[in-house]
Amino acid sequence: MSQAPIRRSQRLNQITHAPHEQLDKAVKANAPFESLASYTRFLSAQYLFQQELKALYTDPQLIELIADLPERCRAEQAKADLNDLGMPIPGTVAGSVNHPPLAEALGWLFVSEGSKLGAAYLIKRAVALNLSETFGARHLGEPAGGRADGWKRFIRILDDLPFNEEQERQIDTGAIAAFERFNVLLEHAYTSAAEAQPA
Numbered sequence: 001m002s003q004a005p006i007r008r009s010q011r012l013n014q015i016t017h018a019p020h021e022q023l024d025k026a027v028k029a030n031a032p033f034e035s036l037a038s039y040t041r042f043l044s045a046q047y048l049f050q051q052e053l054k055a056l057y058t059d060p061q062l063i064e065l066i067a068d069l070p071e072r073c074r075a076e077q078a079k080a081d082l083n084d085l086g087m088p089i090p091g092t093v094a095g096s097v098n099h100p101p102l103a104e105a106l107g108w109l110f111v112s113e114g115s116k117l118g119a120a121y122l123i124k125r126a127v128a129l130n131l132s133e134t135f136g137a138r139h140l141g142e143p144a145g146g147r148a149d150g151w152k153r154f155i156r157i158l159d160d161l162p163f164n165e166e167q168e169r170q171i172d173t174g175a176i177a178a179f180e181r182f183n184v185l186l187e188h189a190y191t192s193a194a195e196a197q198p199a
Contacts, residue, residue, distance in 0.1 A: 019179035033125035045189040047078035077138035103167035107174020
């Protein structure tokens with residue numbers, strides 16, 4: 001009996017395993033939930049990432065494929081979290097994603113949407129810092145309709161798109177680049193905050 005072909009989303013999970021693991025280690029090393037000061041740096045990285053992806057979440061071509069895409073964006077929630085904590089809105093960081101091909105854009109969105117599943121664990125950690133889905137940790141909150149349902153709907157659309165070989169390469173590229181970019185933004189957020197500390 002021949003094996004069922006691997007689905008696109010499964011392949012993306014496999015090829016991003018290493019950069020995903022690297023990012024998890026970087027997050028743990030920075031211990032974002034050990035103090036409010038550390039959390040605000042993590043939040044800055046989250047805001048920068050979501051702000052960079054805002055153009056994808058509001059792209060008409062992508063909305064044609066995923067109707068509720070604009071509502072899925074968390075840039076405004078992350079901005080509100082920064083405001084809650086009296087933090088300045090961080091400036092842009094060179095190297096953001098810029099008008100990628102449609103398939104590559106979907107790779108970036110795959111990573112952003114997938115991170116909402118991990119956020120279920122992170123919000124529990126945030127509670128210990130007196131943060132919640134309505135104050136300081138809105139961007140980690142449960143999306144309307146639930147995390148699992150939103151993810152399943154996104155994956156169903158993603159897996160059913162008719163892609164050619166080049167588009168398959170592009171979506172892979174986008175997913176790997178998204179993990180690498182968040183790593184860069186995370187490092188930037190913690191490094192720039194450390195540099196801003198008085199000697």
